[in-house]
Amino acid sequence: MEEELKLVPSNLRHGIKPKSGEVTNMQRLIQSGGAIVTSKVVYVTYYTQSGSTTVATCLSLRDAWREIRDKAAEILPTVPWKFFSGNALHSQYEFVSNEQVWNAICSARYYNFEYLEVRLERAVNKQNANCDNCHTSITGHRFKCLECSDFDICSSCEGRSAHAEHAMLRIVGPERTHIPIWVRERIRI
Numbered sequence: 001m002e003e004e005l006k007l008v009p010s011n012l013r014h015g016i017k018p019k020s021g022e023v024t025n026m027q028r029l030i031q032s033g034g035a036i037v038t039s040k041v042v043y044v045t046y047y048t049q050s051g052s053t054t055v056a057t058c059l060s061l062r063d064a065w066r067e068i069r070d071k072a073a074e075i076l077p078t079v080p081w082k083f084f085s086g087n088a089l090h091s092q093y094e095f096v097s098n099e100q101v102w103n104a105i106c107s108a109r110y111y112n113f114e115y116l117e118v119r120l121e122r123a124v125n126k127q128n129a130n131c132d133n134c135h136t137s138i139t140g141h142r143f144k145c146l147e148c149s150d151f152d153i154c155s156s157c158e159g160r161s162a163h164a165e166h167a168m169l170r171i172v173g174p175e176r177t178h179i180p181i182w183v184r185e186r187i188r189i
C-alpha cells in the first residue's frame, strides 16, 4: 500500500506504454501546439479504503467530472461514490465541477503525462429501511419484495441471492426511483 501512496503509482513510473489509441491522442495534443487543449489522456488513480486502481482515461474540460464519475461507476459499480481530491490517507476537497477537476489535472504533471488522484468515499444513500435478512440499515440499492407486505433486503444480501423465492423491486433511491401506483397499492414502500 505504501508504494501506491506516492505521487504517481509505481506501475506508471517506468516503461509507460500507452495503447496505440492513446498514443495517437497524446500526439494530437502535443501537435496542437499553442492551441487551448480541451481534452487530455489522464492517468486517474482511484483510491478506496481497500486499494487503488489506475486507468488511462481521456478527459475533457467540458465534462471531466462526469467522465471520472462514469469511469468509477464502471470499475466499482456496486456503491454510489463521492469524489475527492486526495489519496488513501486523506482528502483535500470534494470534486463537484468539471472546471475544478480540470484545474486539478492541469496543476499536477509528472514528466510528460497528466495524472489525477481521486479518493472515493461512499455516498451515503440512506434508504430509511433495514435489511430483513442481515438486519443492518440499508445504504445503496434497496430491494423490496413484491409479494411480502413489508420485506426489504440490502444489495449485498441480494447479491447472495437472499429471498430467492420472490421477485424483488430495485429502488436506487427514494427520490430517484419512481414506483408505480399499482405497486404502492399492494405493498408498503
Ligand SMILES: [Zn+2]
Pocket: 131, 132, 133, 134, 135, 136, 153, 154, 155, 156, 157, 158
Ligand atoms: Zn442484508
Ligand SMILES: [Zn+2]
Pocket: 145, 146, 147, 148, 151, 163, 166
Ligand atoms: Zn417475499
